[in-house]
Every structure is written in C-alpha cells, then in structure tokens.
Amino acid sequence: MTIALSTDGLAKSFGSLAVTRQVSINVPQGGRFALIGPNGAGKTTLINLMTGLLKPDGGRILLGGEDITAAPAAARVKRGLVRTFQINTLFLNLTPLEAVTLAVCERRGIAGHAWRTVGAHRDAVDEAFAILTSLRLGHDCLRLTRELAYGQQRLLEIALALATKPRVLLLDEPAAGVPRDESAELFSAIAALPSDVTVLFIEHDMNLVFRFASRIIVLVAGGVLTEGTPQEIGADPRVREVYLGNRGHLPATGSVGGGHAHG
Amino acid sequence: MTGAVVRPLPDPHAFLARRARWSAPEILFWLSTLLPFWLFPDYLSLASQIAVWALFAISVDLILGYAGIVTLGHAVFFGIGAYTAGLLGKHGWGEPLSGLLIAATAAAAVGFLISFFVVRARHLALLMITIGIVFMAREAANALHWITGGSDGLQGIRIDPVLGRFEFDLWGTTAYGYALAVLFVAFVFCRRLVNSPFGLALQGIRENPTRMLAIGSPMRWRLQQVFTFSAGLAGLAGAVLAQTTETVSLESLGFQRSADVVIMLILGGTGRLYGGILGAVIFLVARDQLSDVNPRYWYFWIGMLLIGVVLFMRDGLLGGLSRLWDRVRGRGA
C-alpha cells in the first residue's frame, strides 16, 4: 500500500493557541478518508498547512514519499495536491467557463500564452466545459460567478479542483450550506473520481461521512484523537463524548455509531 | 424549473468567440479617430497628446484594471521612455521607429527590475513603494541635469521624418498620425493579450490570489511579466511624446503625471482598455476647455467629476455607457 499523503509531527500555533498538535497521519493512495471534529478543532488549519497556505512551526509533510514541507503552494498543486475551500474562494467577476478554462490552462502550462485568444485553445475550453457539465453547471457556466446560487458556487469549487487533475484531493466541507438532497449528489460526484485519486474530506454530516468514507480521522483540540473504520469510530465512546459535548452542532449527532454505517 | 423540458446546453466556443470579436462600436470608434484630420485641424496637437495619454492609460489598465496592482508611480516608465527617445534624438539618432523601440525596451528593462519589489507588496505598502520610486526617479533626473537638462527640460531634440517620408510639421498632422498609429498597434497587441489565457490569468489574480495559488498558478512571475510589458508600453507613450514635441520636461516622470493617468483611467473605467482612451479624451479636452475659463482652478472640476464617477458609476463612464448599450440592445432583441 503506497502512502499518498502523510504528515509527521505537524505543529502550528497562533500566538499561544496551539491549533495543530503533533499531527501524524498517513493516507494511502486511493483512500477515501474523512476528517471530522468539532468546530475549531483545527481541521481547516491542517489543510492550510498541507497545501502551503500556512507554514508549520514543526513537523513534516510528505506527498508520495517526498518532503514538500518547504514547497511553495503552487508547486504542491503542480505535484497533484489540490484542495477546495470551506468558504467559497472564487473569481466572482469571471464566468465559471473562464474560471475552469483558466485552471485547465494553468495545468497544461499554457496560461502564460498571450497571443492567441482563449477560444483558440479549443481543447482546453472543451475540457473545461466537460467538467462543468459533469457537475451540472453547463447551463449556467456563461453567467458571472457572482450571480450563481450558493449551491452552484460550491460545485464550482469542486470543478476548479478537478480541472487541476488532482492526485490527492482535500475537500474542506464541500457540502457546507448545500441542501441535503444536493449534498448527497455532490458527494456522488466525488465518489465517482478514478479509484487511484486519494480523497480526504472534512464533513460534519455523519450520514455523508459514514456513506462515503472508508476511514475516519477524528481531530480534537488540534490533535488526533483516534482513527479507524466507520464502525470503529461509531462505536468509540470517546468520539461519542466529544460530539455529545457539542450538542446541537451536528445535524446527525444521534446517528454517530447508528444504523447509517454502511461499512 | 420545468424538469420535463430539456434545455439545450450553451455553446462555449460561440461565447468566447463573441467576446474576442471586434464589435461594430469598436470599429466605428477607431474610424472616428481619423476625424480630427478634417474636422479639427486646429486641434491636432491636442489630439496627439490625447493619443499619448490614452496609450499611457492603457499601460496602467493592464496592471491596475486587469491584474489589480495599484500604482501611483507609473510615470517613471513614461519618463524613462521620454528621456531615452529624447536623448537619442538629441545625440544624432533621429530615426523615430528605432528610437521608439529602444525607449520602450529601456523602460521595460527598468520595469522588470522594479517588478521584483512590486510583486512582494500589496495595498498601501505597494502604493508607497510606487510613490517612493517616482520621487526618487524625479530627483535623480533633476540631479543629472547635465544629461537631462534638469528643470529646464531636455532641448534640442531632432527627429527624422517617419519612414523617411513624413516630416513632423508645425500643424501636427504627422504628429497625430504617428501617435495614433502607435496607439492603434499597441492597442491591438493589448487586446490580444487580455483575450488570451494570460489575460485570463491576470484577471484571476485580480479576482482572487488565494484561488490562483490553489490552481497552481505562478502568480508572481505572471505579475512580473505584465508589469514589465506595461512599463514598456508606458515608455512607448513617453517616447512618442518626446518625439512629437521634441522636448522632455521633468514633469514627465513626476508624481502628478502618475496620479493624472490613474485619474483618467478611473474616470473612463478600468479593465476594458477603452476606459483609458475615453478617460484621456475627457481629461485633456476638459483641461483644454476649462483652463481657458480659469486656468488655475480646473482641477476643481476634475476633482468633482472624479468623485461623481466613483460614487455613481461603479465601472467609470465606460461602464455606465456599456450598461446603457446593453439595455438598448436588450430591448431591441
């Protein structure tokens, strides 16, 4: 089993607040991992560290066995480590077509070409349009991003990530704020990714976590509390305690360890 | 949402082709730039000044309107272009086209060096860096008065006829034709650039740098590239001014000039290339007319216009006009 992404003793503090405490995880290639934990546990921070938006105070990050701790953010993307954002991070005044075409052009190394028009790069446009239609954004991809419904903007987050052809995809609450029926659909699109693509997703809805994750990592107060299969996590009293201590935070609190574990 | 009816998907290629195509108003606009030759023969020198400033404003639009880098120091490159072309003309290199090329290259080279600082700063710090550079450049030009002529300006520039045929005349016919031709050629290049993948990347940087990182874009390098190109264009504008007026003053690389070009661009509208042209027309025609009435207070009116535009027309006058045009066409269709 080859390890796609791992961290080794990763640490980060904001002032006196330790937000990431000695986090060591291993995600094998093709894994479908969920990262769960209460609000403020440091989940987003961990993704920011792995993708290079934040510099760790200590520890290492390895992508496919290579140390990328010091690599610039854009270089990590070039190596296939890609993320989406919990809070929409989009080009509001571009159309989704332009945005995804830009991402495709960056991947293909033609985004520096300044003479031929975007439309003249037909392959790139076709590829972008195919990604958008596969996420059901085809009809609205010629409107400005700022005019799209929130759920569509969440899908565009994923479209932009897919356009970079990720080998390891980190999804930060991709379905946050999306209606229930649509969020299952959104996760189906993620589940349909090629099986060699490694996925690590943050999600608060336990139904989705139990349905789509093969393994779950539980982060509490910046440290890894435990890791295991959905059944193991569902049966773990410590996990139940953490979530019951945050009553009202999880829509499906009662279902932790409940009948939703499809295993 | 009628689920039963299958809506056809839009055609992305047609959409992008429509974006890049020359529109009827555009073609009409460029044809109308020829009108001053017949309609306003007394104003040809004003017209060539407008062409120079329009080119300068377009150079700023590339970095400010497209890539989102604010600058109040772009006159440095305008001035380098002007002094380079002027010095060449003064010391016996009177051939104008090669003079332009050398001047633009010099400005671009300095722009490239400065771009290393510019891409490392944002917001207020960036503004201060660009202002700092313009102050330094002006004082340096003043101190080097044996080369630049200092506050007396650079005199004694001699420029050969364009293409060996069109001599710069007193009426400014050649000057305007020359400035207009340079403006148009540079515009065609810029228009291609903003419609290219590179142009898209610039807009991406303006819209959301974090997202650019997340799609793996080498943002700093792209910014350095466009900054260098923009500096070259500003240098080109300065060179045209030096060649057509056969003089260069210290003001050409001053802070005031840097601020004026940004004002023009904001008035006209950023991020659409034509905004800079419209802004230059309004600014310079207003200055010409208002300073006849009261030469000392014409900035009062510019100030009022600027506030009005920023408050009531989000994307400048051109933004307002294009919304009007869309509505008219929307009705017609």
Ligand SMILES: Nc1ncnc2c1ncn2[C@@H]1O[C@H](COP(=O)(O)OP(=O)(O)OP(=O)(O)O)[C@@H](O)[C@H]1O
């Ligand atoms: N840039 C920052 N500066 C200071 N504190 C920060 C910063 N970013 C995050 N924090 C703090 O670090 C802690 C962890 O934040 P983080 O966003 O990683 O949590 P999370 O697990 O993603 O939570 P949520 O489920 O709400 O998204 C929080 O207490 C937060 O306030």
Ligand SMILES: [Mg+2]
């Ligand atoms: Mg978070």
